[in-house]
Amino acid sequence: MTFEYHVAKNGSDLGKGTKQDPFLTINKAASVAVAGDTVIVHEGEYREWVNPQHPGLSEWRRITYQSAEGEKVVIKGSEQIDTWEQLDGTVWKVVIPNEFFGSYNPYKEEIFGDWIVDNKNRHLGEVYLNGKSFYEVPTLDEVKNPVKQTEVVDHWTRKTVPMHDPEQTVYTWYTEVDLENTTIYANFHEYNPNEELTEINVRKTVFFPEKTGMDYITVRGFEMAHAATPWTPPTADQPGLIGPHWSKGWIIEDNIVHDAKTSGISLGKEISTGDNHFSKRKDKPGYHYQIETIFAAHKQGWSKELVGSHIVRNNVIYDCGQNGVVGHLGCIFSEIYNNHIYNIAMKRQFWGHEIGGIKLHAPIDTHIHNNRIHDTSLGIWLDWQLQGTRVSHNIFYRNNRDLFVEVTSGPFMIDHNILTADYALDNHAQGGAYINNIVRGNMVHRKMLDRSTPYHEPHSTDIKGTAPVYGGDDRWYNNIFVGAEGLDEVGTAHYKGYTTSLEEYISKIYDTTGADHSAFNVVEQPVYINDNAYLNGATAFEREETNLVSDFDPEFQLVEEGNEVYLELTLPENFEDFKGDVHSTSTLNRVRLTDVEFEKPHGGELVLDTDLLGEVKEGKTVLGPLSNLKAGKNRIKVWG
The missing domain is CATH 2.60.40.1180 (Golgi alpha-mannosidase II)
Known part of the structure; x- marks a missing residue:
């Protein structure tokens, strides 16, 4: 038997929780609602920490918290x-x-x-x-x-x-x-x-279970604000203004989340696997404590069966001091999409290395797509164990930096995005595929030979090995790179000297004195780069066989008009003559170190046949994220 509980400002926590005799607080409903129940909150302002006491039991036996239809409900930690x-x-x-x-x-x-x-x-x-x-x-x-x-x-x-x-x-x-x-x-x-x-x-959080394992909860249609959340690095407890707290299967949708002191939505870890030991003990690098956090979580059952598989969609997230969405380990197998994220870490009241519109560690098989991210210190920062991670169909603008991928061996997919920051991409990783993007901004490529990080069995948290980042093993196809005055690192020229096939790479390894591990530090991994366009000063990889290179200035910009965003781009006369393949698992080389294919999150062939606006592509298509781009002037609505 399931129940529908009601909460209203004219209610009483001594009531029955019915529509005629509602509870006064959401927290009262949260103390009695069990799997299959729905909590409907009526219009008004509720100043409380909602602390669910019971989990749902499956996708079909959830506990749902939602605002009453057509009524505005605000929950505040102030x-x-x-x-x-x-x-x-x-x-x-x-x-x-x-x-x-x-x-x-x-x-x-x-x-x-x-x-x-x-x-x-x-x-x-x-x-x-x-x-x-x-x-x-x-x-x-x-x-x-x-x-x-x-x-x-x-x-x-x-x-x-x-x-x-x-x-x-x-x-x-x-x-x-x-x-x-x-x-x-x-x-x-x-x-x-x-x-x-x-x-x-006043309160640390707004909607966050104190107990872990509060699975299968839906939170829908609220405005939530004013949480005194602490700093949330990957080696500590990670409470957000709202979040599942090391649980499985939450849906956070259609909410307005704002004014968290640090993090708005948290999909992160709990405290038992690490509590800021680097800052407290000061005896070894934080990197070592993060490695220990991963192994400690694994011993405690970090797996698809225990945590993750969350959905964060259709939310507006803004004015948070550290992150719009954060999460280490607990974000696995999740989907984050159709969110509008802005004004993150822009007050600059404090600063550290864990800031971003979205900042995730170990987002195994997580898909981040169709988000609008702007006016942030850093748009998306993905760190450690990007295996099966996909970032697609997002638009970035007015960020100080757009995208950072760090210390991971892949495979991860970056496709059909628009990146526009002067500092567009930090690539401190290997094993990535960058397909059908527009990149207007500098691209920084670095090796990380001093931080060996874990990689996993396919579609699993089981650890297969660890590896430093040698650089390379990347794939770049069908992208449009746009240079600008003052930008000198746009394009793929930074791969100069890299090999272009696994066969060439292996041959050079065994022609190098000191073969075994030392040779792998000096021979550049293969890269697979072809069919890209380089405009207005963007520069190409020296061994790219087929590309479009032009000094043509496309007068590129993203323009806001109310809640709508338009791409304005002028392309050279021969643009439509130059086409690329629709890429898929079968066309992209496997990742060398992890020995894993580019696949869907649960296995099976991944086909990149849908553009930024959802149009299906067949056969060869024009370059970039939109299949209707044409020579001459383009003005296309990309949001709203």
Whole structure:
């Protein structure tokens, strides 16, 4: 027997949870809902941490949490504060007893953890005025005399870039915590905070089970905001504003997720397999602790049967300080698609090596597709164990960097995407296939010979071996590379000197003194590069046999018009005469080190016959992600 529970602002947790006698809190419903039940939440603002107590049992016996049809439901990890005292001019303060926060005080807890580089003593708390977050400063004097910045140094590119919102008045806050009280000072400028909607972060998370193994839960149709989430590296607990917490089979769909201090949606690990040991112990590199995390998780049953297989779709995710979506190990066999992700890590209040619109470690057989990602510090960063991972049909723009693939041996697939950042691609990996993309921006290619990382049996978490990144073993077909003034690393010329077949590679290995492991460090792995277009200064691999190279300026740009995005691109007269094959498992060489084919997530032939807009391609097609590209001017809607 299944039940439909109702939650409403006029309800009571002593009620029956029916439509006529609803519960008052979502958490009450979460304490009683079991497999097959549905929780319907009616319009209103709910300030609570929803902590599911029971799992679903299968895809067909889920627990579903959803907003009532046509009703707006907001769940917040903040509380409204209207007891501010005016201190000096536009500066106000509030004194809050520490008991108010319980066991977790975000104004005492600092941004801390492995791979944090610069946190400036920032805390996990936040102050909001009418929905807009403030900037934390390290001294009370900077609250009284805020310094307006219009530019900031981007940590990734080391270039000076405009502030995300340079025209806004600078709203700042500062905190002091003693044994009894938490005092928050804030500059509200012309506003009286007691007459406006003034809120502060209070709870670590918004919708996140405290227990692991809360499988098969659907969360649909909510706005969720204001979580005091901690820094989420791959060697620590990874709570997000919302997430499954080491469970299986969640569906997170049709939500608006915003203003997480660090990570919005987490598909990550739990605490028992690692807890920031590098930062706490300081006795060996974080790399070693991450290796230990993987083996510890494997001993505890890290597998398709236990975790992963999540769906994250049709969400709007923005204004998060670290990640829109994050996850180590728990993201396996998942699908992330049709999400709009923006304004991630753009306040630059803190910085470290685990930041991105989407930042996943070990996303085995995970498919990230049809997402719109813009105005982020880094669009997608995929790290370690990209085996069976596919990134397809996404559009990237106004990011400081678009895509980073790191320390993995493949096979992974990057196809039918549009990358536009001046710093478009970091390739610190091997065993990738890049098919039918547009790349306008520099491409950085590096070996990683000092970090041997695991690879797996096909479509499995079972570890087959480990390998450093020698560089190469990549495939580049049917791409359009677009150069621009000031960009000098666009195209495939950085593979100069690489072999072009496994036979040539093996021959050179055994012609090299010191064959066995040392020869493999110096002979370049084969690359498979053909049928690409290089425009406006982009440069080709020296041994590419068939390509289109032209100084033609395509006047490339992505243009926003409301919620729609258009690709504008002018192509040379002979563009349509140059076509490439539809690639598939059968046309792409197996990956050398892992000895694995490019396949669908559960096995079977992968055929790349569908373009960015879902049009099916047959036979030879034009280059790039859109099958209707033509010579001359193109203006094509790619989102909305």
